[in-house]
Amino acid sequence: xxxxxxxxxxxxxxxxxxxxxxxxxxxxxxxxxxxxxxxxxxxxxxxxxxxxxxxxxxxxxxxxxxxxxxxxxxxxxxxxxxxxxxxxxxxxxxxxxxxxxxxxxxxxxxxxxxxxxxxxxxxxxxxxxxxxxxxxxxxxxxxxxxxxxxxxxxxxxxxxxxxxxxxxxxxxxxxxxxxxxxxxxxxxxxxxxxxxxxxxxxxxxxxxxxxxxxxxxxxxxxxxxxxxxxxxxxxxxxxxxxxxxxxxxxxxxxxxxxxxxxxxxxxxxxxxxxxxxxxxxxxxxxxxxxxxxxxxxxxxxxxxxxxxxxxxxxxxxxxxxxxxxxxxxxxxxxxx
Amino acid sequence: xxxxxxxxxxxxxxxxxxxxxxxxxxxxxxxxxxxxxxxxxxxxxxxxxxxxxxxxxxxxxxxxxxxxxxxxxxxxxxxxxxxxxxxxxxxxxxxxxxxxxxxxxxxxxxxxxxxxxxxxxxxxxxxxxxxxxxxxxxxxxxxxxxxxxxxxxxxxxxxxxxxxxxxxxxxxxxxxxxxxxxxxxxxxxxxxxxxxxxxxxxxxxxxxxxxxxxxxxxxxxxxxxxxxxxxxxxxxxxxxxxxxxxxxxxxxxxxxxxxxxxxxxxxx
Amino acid sequence: xxxxxxxxxxxxxxxxxxxxxxxxxxxxxxxxxxxxxxxxxxxxxxxxxxxxxxxxxxxxxxxxxxxxxxxxxxxxxxxxxxxxxxxxxxxxxxxxxxxxxxxxxxxxxxxxxxxxxxxxxxxxxxxxxxxxxxxxxxxxxxxxxxxxxxxxxxxxxxxxxxxxxxxxxxxxxxxxxxxxxxxxxxxxxxxxxxxxxxxxxxxxxxxxxxxxxxxxxxxxxxxxxxxxxxxxxxxxxxxxxxxxxxxxxxxxxxxxxxxxxxxxxxxxxxxxxxxxxxxxxxxxxxx
Ligand SMILES: Nc1ncnc2c1ncn2[C@@H]1O[C@H](COP(=O)(O)OP(=O)(O)O)[C@@H](O)[C@H]1O
Ligand SMILES: [Mg+2]
Numbered sequence: 001x002x003x004x005x006x007x008x009x010x011x012x013x014x015x016x017x018x019x020x021x022x023x024x025x026x027x028x029x030x031x032x033x034x035x036x037x038x039x040x041x042x043x044x045x046x047x048x049x050x051x052x053x054x055x056x057x058x059x060x061x062x063x064x065x066x067x068x069x070x071x072x073x074x075x076x077x078x079x080x081x082x083x084x085x086x087x088x089x090x091x092x093x094x095x096x097x098x099x100x101x102x103x104x105x106x107x108x109x110x111x112x113x114x115x116x117x118x119x120x121x122x123x124x125x126x127x128x129x130x131x132x133x134x135x136x137x138x139x140x141x142x143x144x145x146x147x148x149x150x151x152x153x154x155x156x157x158x159x160x161x162x163x164x165x166x167x168x169x170x171x172x173x174x175x176x177x178x179x180x181x182x183x184x185x186x187x188x189x190x191x192x193x194x195x196x197x198x199x200x201x202x203x204x205x206x207x208x209x210x211x212x213x214x215x216x217x218x219x220x221x222x223x224x225x226x227x228x229x230x231x232x233x234x235x236x237x238x239x240x241x242x243x244x245x246x247x248x249x250x251x252x253x254x255x256x257x258x259x260x261x262x263x264x265x266x267x268x269x270x271x272x273x274x275x276x277x278x279x280x281x282x283x284x285x286x287x288x289x290x291x292x293x294x295x296x297x298x299x300x301x302x303x304x305x306x307x308x309x310x311x312x313x314x315x316x317x318x319x320x321x322x323x324x325x326x327x328x329x330x331x332x333x334x335x336x
Numbered sequence: 337x338x339x340x341x342x343x344x345x346x347x348x349x350x351x352x353x354x355x356x357x358x359x360x361x362x363x364x365x366x367x368x369x370x371x372x373x374x375x376x377x378x379x380x381x382x383x384x385x386x387x388x389x390x391x392x393x394x395x396x397x398x399x400x401x402x403x404x405x406x407x408x409x410x411x412x413x414x415x416x417x418x419x420x421x422x423x424x425x426x427x428x429x430x431x432x433x434x435x436x437x438x439x440x441x442x443x444x445x446x447x448x449x450x451x452x453x454x455x456x457x458x459x460x461x462x463x464x465x466x467x468x469x470x471x472x473x474x475x476x477x478x479x480x481x482x483x484x485x486x487x488x489x490x491x492x493x494x495x496x497x498x499x500x501x502x503x504x505x506x507x508x509x510x511x512x513x514x515x516x517x518x519x520x521x522x523x524x525x526x527x528x529x530x531x532x533x534x535x536x537x538x539x540x541x542x543x544x545x546x547x548x549x550x551x552x553x554x555x556x557x558x559x560x561x562x563x564x565x566x567x568x569x570x571x572x573x574x575x576x577x578x579x580x581x582x583x584x585x586x587x588x589x590x591x592x593x594x595x596x597x598x599x600x601x602x603x604x
Numbered sequence: 605x606x607x608x609x610x611x612x613x614x615x616x617x618x619x620x621x622x623x624x625x626x627x628x629x630x631x632x633x634x635x636x637x638x639x640x641x642x643x644x645x646x647x648x649x650x651x652x653x654x655x656x657x658x659x660x661x662x663x664x665x666x667x668x669x670x671x672x673x674x675x676x677x678x679x680x681x682x683x684x685x686x687x688x689x690x691x692x693x694x695x696x697x698x699x700x701x702x703x704x705x706x707x708x709x710x711x712x713x714x715x716x717x718x719x720x721x722x723x724x725x726x727x728x729x730x731x732x733x734x735x736x737x738x739x740x741x742x743x744x745x746x747x748x749x750x751x752x753x754x755x756x757x758x759x760x761x762x763x764x765x766x767x768x769x770x771x772x773x774x775x776x777x778x779x780x781x782x783x784x785x786x787x788x789x790x791x792x793x794x795x796x797x798x799x800x801x802x803x804x805x806x807x808x809x810x811x812x813x814x815x816x817x818x819x820x821x822x823x824x825x826x827x828x829x830x831x832x833x834x835x836x837x838x839x840x841x842x843x844x845x846x847x848x849x850x851x852x853x854x855x856x857x858x859x860x861x862x863x864x865x866x867x868x869x870x871x872x873x874x875x876x877x878x879x880x881x882x883x884x885x886x887x888x889x890x891x
Pocket of ligand 1: 349352376377
């Protein structure tokens, strides 16, 4: 029981910290901005985690969907003159619809083929944005995306208000992710990740479930993209680049794929790490690349997964007398 | 009407005929065993009934209904459960967490229910949890419910796999070499479990290499060789069947020969 | 007609490069079941090493290519030993992620060491010659000829040597090959070495035409994946046919449809193919 309270306390503390954070850095727009961007990426990484971490399907088109969300908001508000909120809603719907169609096709392929197929679909989205000048502004990008329209007395002109707006969506995203993972639906996804053959024999419609999981995953990406457009107010084809998806993946792996806190831990860690190394921007990957490789080989379940395992080990050592055949839990093959 | 009826089932993989024109019936409530050397097509036979493979020709009827082209998950909902030669369990999760999802097919909660944690979701989670406790009790694993699968012995894993199949509320259960890789004492325990399953009204169809076990257990045995059915009958009939004896090394002891083959293990 | 012939030769050149890269990729896939996303890094390093050896030592183009082959083959072996071998029993997501980590690392490394500029590689084959009434640089002919010779030599190696036979055996049946007593580690290293060597050759041949720059591996590797899937993962003849088809399609597409959209043609081709045949065009129907 004490453990549960402990965990709950940590969560409450974190939320409190997130809430008062802007008060501490009230006069530091830069810090708030970085934090807000970090939250946006975190939302996207949560989406990736549901599909790759829980359902076991590595989609490398994730940045493409992030871009679809971002460009939908950008185009609808600048060229369509739509209200931001309506544009954001439409952006998520457009992303989901695209995800549904692409998922339907992509999920017919499996494992390596799925990864390659989605990598190429992601690249096609990038090329499309890059070449479709008339709609997307091509290589020049899309400028002058308006800030979110005020809701009654609440305006979104300050960095602080954008921070809270994004925080709201982040908490919502985490809430949804937690609810899904701890539900029968989440159990279904984990069963598919563990073994598609076994899941099918248990009466699970794997095709349908993977598709739904795919659509949820891209919905997160689309939402994050839409918020990103409103925050930065300028977007270019780079948001769809493979580097973007590789970044998301890196945040997820280092934080802990298939864990609920992994996306938050990984993304925030890297966002600040990147700021810290800002003057060496081009060379980030000299460190991050090997970290990624190192993590996958030695800590495949990331920081939070590794922490969790240590805790399990510690607990099972305590309860040794209850279970007879305790062995140390193998670190590999967490996600089969 | 036969419970499960197979008519002229053939499965070819490229040039290889893995199952060759087999006619067979499985009777309700009985224990049926399928034997044959490695590569005889036993697992493929299961994969055909279960829906993993579509037969090249032939039809399969389940309670009179044609299920030849039914997808695997629909078959499961109709009441066809199975286990695999290798267990496929989620090793890092606890036994009970592995088993709960077994009842998923009898629940209706959707994504919406998950996000809003509706009454239906809560109720069905409870039902699935109770079901898991019930089937773990049935297979005698209540005391291991909270242990991670990676920490339990091989024999217990086989029982977890059976519990998982049982959680789907099946009418028939196909067991692919449930006793492979476990010791004689445990084999006896597994025999008891199969009898208990049959007594509870579930039809059992098992692939087995351990002949002593099968002889005391099965109501009916089918012998496959190179994909073809070479004999079927009661254990006594099979033991004395000249064709079976012939097939197993020209007059050698069928029991010894089958055991010789039981080491290699192949997946689906 | 001249334009068509011109594009035909260009397609052949392009296709030759794709084929060389794709054969390396497909060999590694066939044997280790890894879609090596890091293959682009081998290509990249291959291009730079050749260029730097030429610049640094004034060595002849061919000598530099030879040095590059050695370096990149060794790099391939290192990758296999340090990264993919430890991951061979991991879930399928992991090796892909590790490969991505490698790409990111090598691109950054190249930028650190050699900068971000687009560099020219001067090949001794820069004179124009006329073939069948079409004027083209002899470099393009060199690409086609070398690719042809390399493929022939590779085929001979795979067919006629013990090591080659082991590679084929392992590609066809991994477990079976173990039973027959093939040294799986040696075969894996050899495969990575060949794969690296082919990437180095391809990059060095293409560089005088396409320049040398840190992201030169991106498009090539994506297209090599297209080739591998169309040709069937693990199939060398498939890679050759599909490589040439892709080179032709692109070259013709650029001329007769739109130069802007030529890259898209390749990827759309793949999307269409995988939509119809989820396991690729020439995949066998087993799993
Ligand atoms: N998916 C498949 N693709 C190709 N061949 C297969 C496949 N599954 C089984 N086989 C082949 O069919 C034959 C029968 O295999 P199987 O049914 O597993 O035999 P058993 O279970 O009796 O040992 C074997 O030769 C095997 O290699
Ligand atoms: Mg079998």
